[in-house]
Amino acid sequence: MTRAGSRRTLLSLVAVMLAVLTSLGISPGTGTPIAGAEPTGSGSGQTSGPKFLKLSLDSVTPTAITSNSDPYFVVSGTVTNIGDRPVDDVSVRIQRGGPVTSPSALRTTLRQDQASYDITGEFQDVADQLTAGQRKQFSVSVALHSGTELPGGVSSLDITAPGVYPLLLNVNGQPAYGGQARLDDARFLLPVLGVPGSADPKHGPGQPTPPAVDGPPVATTLLWPLADRPRLVAGQPGAPDAQALLTDDDLAASLAQGGRLDQLLSALESVVKPDSTRDRSLINAVCLAIDPDLLITVSDMTRDYRVLASPSDPEGPTRPGSGGRAAKAWLERLRALAPGMCVTALPFAQVDPNALAAAGDVTLADRALNAPADLIDSLLTVKSVRGVAIPDAGTIDTEGATLFAHHGFTTTVLADNAVAPLDGRSNLLAAKTPPSTPPATPATPGSTPEPGTPDMVTLADVVVPPATGTTTQPAPAAPHAATFDSWAATALAAIGSNPPTPAFTPDKARYDVTVDSRAARLQDALGAVAWTALNPQPGRPRTALLVPPQQWGANRDEASAVLGQLDLQLRNNLATPRSLTELLAQQPDPQPYTLDYLDRAADDAVPAHFAEPVHQQGQRITQLMSALVDVPQQELSPRAFLTPLRDDLIRVLSLTDRRAGGGAADTNAQRRLDQTTKTMDNLYGSVTVLPPGGVYTLASEQSPLLLVARNDLPVAIRVRFKIDAPAETSITDIGEQQLPAKGNRSFQIPTEVSDSRNLTIPIGLSTPDGVPLGNAVSVSVRSNAYGQVLAIMTASACALLLLLVGRRLWHRFRGQSDPADEEFDAGAVRESKQDRRTRKRDKKRQEAR
Template sequence: MTRTGSQRPLLSLVAVLLAVLTTLGIGPGIGTPIAAAEPTGSGSAESNGPKFLKLSLDSVTPTSITATSDPYFVVSGTVTNIGDRPVDDVSIRIQRGAPVTSPSGLRSTLRLDQINYDINGEFQDVAEQLTPGQRKQFSLTVALRAGTDLPSGISSLDIDSPGVYPLLLNVNGQPAYGGQARLDDARFLLPVLGVPGAADPKHATAQPTPSAVDAPPVATTMLWPLADRPRLVAGQPGAPDGQALLTDDDLAASLAQGGRLDQLLSALESMIKPDSGRDRSLVNAICLAVDPDLLITVSDMTRDYRVLASPSDPDGPTRSGAGSHAAKAWLERLRALAPGMCVVALPFAQVDPTALAAAGDVTLTDRALNAPADLIDSILTVKSVRGVAVPDAGTVDTEGATLFAHHGFTTTVLADNAVTTGDARANLISAKTPPGGGTEPGTPDVVNLADVTVPPAAGATPPAAPAALHAATFDIWAATALAAIGSNPPTPPFTPDKVRYDVTNDSRAARLQDALGAITWTALNPQPGRARSALLVPPQQWGANRDEASAVLAQLDLLVKNGLATPRPFTDLLAQQPDPQGFQLDYPSRAADDAVPARYAEPVHQQAQRITELMSALVDVPQQELSPRAFLNPLRDDLIRVLSLSDRRAGAATADTNAQRRLDQTTKTMDNLFGSVTVLPPGGVYTLASEQSPLLLVARNDLPVAIRVRFKIGAPAETNITDIGEQQLPAKGNRSFQIPTEVSDSRNLVIPIALTTPDGVPLGNAVSVSVRSNAYGQVLAIITACACALLLLLVGRRLWHRFRGQSDPADEEFDPGTQDRVTRNRRARKRDMKEQEAR
């Protein structure tokens, strides 16, 4: 409602009276004076008092000033009434502070009170009144140089030399029941590479002032990250025709037009277009840093894939994924772009090196650190940079660095405050440096980590001595500012505690300006003893959109064209000789707090060992669709994702839930795989035809790959079962076996039978076979022995009587006539035989 002129004096009088009452602490519902209301921007301390207005910076045009720019720039923003009462007489003015003279000032000046921004413009009216929830956009046209005849409504910031300047927008207003007060502010940096001529031609310094840096251009390198948090559902082994299963379909939106990964790629594509107007050599300064886990997931998405209906229920219903087309298009674009650029592989799934070292599994570490380069090369058809590790946190402890060294890495990329000399001269105690000046010691581009050595290559001739691991260092101030660009900005663990604040209080436009100022500062401010170089490293899951990423590239291009920077390939940086002074790792407590908890190390180690044990038993058959490695590597990847730092940006509770879920799913799958190879129980009692009949058994392999097994048979004392040694079971098939068996008992015998790997690891479930033999066993042996003894006795008795010339008593019952005839016949046969011999 618009107030009349007669109402205004009365309301003003009431407002004054209420302000006095409020100051005495007896105001209506307000415990603090309105005039003391604090701004909610990044630079001010949070107030417990009421909040009335929110000031947000929308854009700065142009984002950087050069000597050829217009003498004016435009600042646009929005004021929103976030309180519960109207605010009258809303007005805005711009203020500036002294140019930043130390690297830490890029951060600390954004926390200073508005009194330190002592060059003030004039207040410009924005709105006569803003009611609760109402917002109003505004634009301020600002002259850089002071002038005597500036147009009405234009303020001057009196900038006459290049530098990075902190600016502040100050909004004043009069809330109902209160007095006029500063209700909010917004701070940002303005990089001024050169000062254009004054708007007033009569001004004494009307001529442009280009940058006049008496130092070589800054050798600049930038990593361009393409990474995402783990999306594949754990516990899904490889399959020849299986569909990938994702926790959600958010990656499809990120790959589609307008998504985060699409826009990061688009910004690079626009840079290398022939008509981009950019310096073509700038592409040499950019190196793609790609997470292989992202590429594996995108490759799986190019085919039909499934998505969990509920991410918290891995065993629940699924639905078809909608991102196949977007995945194919994005991957094709990346394959077209990557061969013309430097490419380096990030550790798999942003794994925590410290947690990986604690897990202590060599094969798992090889998959997490060494395999990524081969994965990147095979999917993108490139030859990636080898021998360099880029940890997600930008810092690493001794165990993690030693892990890098023992797996063939010669260099790691770390924040410049993640290393220190013995006397700590290289520590950046940034918050203690006065904002008005002072130099800070720098860290060399490449340093030796004296306490971490790289083992010599095996078989080297002559044998080489162990060398120190190198660390290529990047600027923490530029990295912190780059991390704040985009949506959901993190504050990196290497950012000093005394200059940490919630960057989401600043608008995206303000955070972009801060980043542009941070990457420009080194070029404009040569420092004694500091190298003229810069390695720019955004976070691996960078949230910049296309416009923001393009603005960063445009700023680098602007520095190159103004002679303030020169592109430096990443490989050239890695090839530099390290500083001769020895450095040590300085692992910040913030990084330790954000690390993967130690309780995951042992269960991950146990499951990694089980995967290795099963892998050693599997057989790679040429006719087989699936190799053992392709079958089990997805499960190793799941264990690496358990140790990922990625999910920890969403909070420890969420990260722990995701990690435990992945671990549980992988453990459950391994249990099922080991149980998929077993002996089939014969059922009933197994009867042997004889005491030496073989035992017939059937073994089943439900795995899609062949496997080598051994029978583990607990033979009772009454049996002798021959070990048939190592056997092979076909993929998805059964096989019968004849086990040579000798049973010496006709009773029912219970024989326990199980399968193991050749190394003795149990497979499947053990079965018990009831066996009965048709052999008589000991009874038959006794009867046979007795019969033999009786036969020998009878034969001996007959011979005894014959030698004595006596008739055998057994013959006494024979007829004498019959006996004579037998005797005569015997004698006749003897005569016939003699006559025949005589003839």
């Protein structure tokens, strides 16, 4: 047999084997049955099997259906070949399941098997073939319900009543070496506020079905968060005309056109601006919730600021920031917007109230909780809503709730599953629904009504003692909790890029939402927002508090869609606006409730080991603050100088980035703590006594000790000298003294030394409360006095002199010569005569010459 013939025979055998494998549904080389391929969508919950196609939802038009809508809606998407082989005969179809009948089903229905979506449309071709890496966009027109005849290519979902419906897009295809199979799906919710007329073009439009809901419209309040992660570098005290230093310049991009914060503000501007076509109803339902740390940072950015070249190196090189113009424009827009609507302050830097309570620093807690309202009012020229605390996690423990109550907060905004009836059961069903009243919305077979939580409850287990600390006054009333819909909040959190899963989301409803497209997640949120309005439930109030996450990732279109959904509900009489002030004024439910601190929140909380060092540094700041002096002509006040360091300690206890997992949040917190500690060490070391150098010699035993104290702080400070005087010295305490900012001052310390030896005297400075400042110095002192020895010698010499003088006077008064003078006088006379004769002889000789 020739070589060519052998080759043809081999190829024939290979072809036969491929045919057999294909008929069995087995992929050559892998041994994997194509028929067992699982979709990559989130709903299946499957990750095994080969992946060939990825189906992504791009848009739903319109996002919600009303009785005035067209009888059709359009679903657009993209199919991408993510495998390693071509896929033929790619087609899609729309399917739906039954309407959502319970709040939890808003989440769990999106994980059901595709068989639960039993109302199916017709398959529509997308592409004859998609090669590896190729993608194809498509649009599917869908009729809500069918008339006598539907146009070609239009499927009907048989939706005849308002509700929130789960929909599924199913993509089929035939991968190479395999058979036709379902390869992926995408799930989403469609809110139907009203059903439009018939879709049959021959018989004309039928009668639309408006929303028909038993009970009043849902009183709705929407918080609109504006917050960001902490950006200011730690350890930078206040200084006149100082440049702010940021860890990175990401905030500049967020504030600029197209950035996250720009788009959130822009969406709100479209509602609040005077040229808006909407009335005030929607505006009255929305309240801005602003993080003061964000406003402080943006305000600092309006002036020249700098950015670390490496965020992990706080002491490394820096570069100029680029967001000054964007920060100024964004802040001006916010200042123009805020006075026309409700505004409230979030806790500073998304601080963890439980960790703040554990730190045990009252002044630090006041800055984190009470100061934000004043900061917001000052920077935006508004009067914010007071007395309400909005913790980032949506759940707190008893210590955190007590901390809020101690600082004057009468209401805390919590997830509805973060509280529980005090006696372990809910009496809402009996209290709000008479036994003879049937449920407004029939439950599906096998479903049971879920217990509801009142929108305002009393936290009976939070005991607040009287402010005076005495028992003669009655304790204040127990604080309240305003509860928000945890299911709607979970869906709102999933909007945008890098969506978090909140701590209050139950485990049964947790899954990786990033496998869904942004459009699908937006639809889920809109469905969750509409569900309460469309489904009155026994035991659940006709109210809704909607709370997106504080660092919400929605873009302008997504945020506008949420506002548009709420506006649709208001205009269709399904909702009515309720301001935050009205919510806080509500009477709580008579049933007492207790806090139920959620396990997930405890896992995401700030670790306990940060509490003690934060407390220590907070105390050091307070002690230094009490020593500083506010001088009128001084450029910088003590508060302005040290408050940035308090803010750094609050940022150490921030919940930012903790839900993302990993150790980045702990690393950033420790870095902030280290920088703040180092700065405090430097500040305390900036006030000290200058060493005199050499030995200090006193002119006498009571000469003053001359000392010079130095203050390198930009504010004046009160100090005391701390001198450990040895036993041989007596040094007078000159009391409290003041050192000028950035200056020296000389002091004379009255000193008495009773020893002529060299003495070593330790001298230091402290605050008036005794906290040491700077480093103590040792001064060597020597006195020129001789002390007791000198006094004895002087006294002895004086006594001898007096004795000799007295002896001479005694002899003179008696007319006697002093015996001591006799020999002296005779000799002196002889010497005098001889001297005169010698002088006369010398004179005569000179004259003779």
